[in-house]
Amino acid sequence: MPTPVSRHMVSTTNDVPGYRLVRPLGIVRGITVRSRSIVGNVGAALQTLVGGNITLYTELCEKARVEAFELMLDHAAALGANAVIGMRYDANEVAQGVTEVLAYGTAVQVEPGG
Structure with missing residues (x-):
């Protein structure tokens, strides 16, 4: 089994x-591909009536980003x-x-000293 890539070794810049x-x-x-459930859509619709953060969608988006990030680390x-x-994120309907x-990003091997 490959050695996992540590989360602190991911950078949005071109170096670590x-x-x-x-x-x-x-x-x-x-x-990762995610869909909204009927229950989630109804709950989110109710939250839009009150205004503010729509937590059901926020949680769905965060779970999707975490899953995509972990899959990228596995690939690396x-x-x-x-x-x-x-490293970057992208989302499409x-x-x-x-x-x-x-x-997505560029997998690299690095060593201390820079």
């Missing part, structure tokens, strides 16, 4: 502070990476009420 890039390993991604570890740089969340 305090580390030197040894080898790029390629693009990695994690994709499978390539032998110990870090991911240039693939059908009404169905959203794809993508976490």
Whole structure:
């Protein structure tokens, strides 16, 4: 089983502070597709009447991002990476009420010193 990539070794920049890039390993991604349930839609509709944060949708979005992020880390570890740089999220509606969340970046091997 590959060594997992630590969450603190993921950067939205093109480096990991305090580390030197040894080898790029390629693009990695994690994709999840989520739909809203009927119950969730009704609950969210009620929350919109009051205004403010629609917590049911916030929780759904956060779960999707976490799942996509973890899948990206698994993909990076499978390539032998110990870090991911240039990490980003993207989301697209693939059908009404169905959203794809993508976490992606470049898997790299780094070593201390930078």
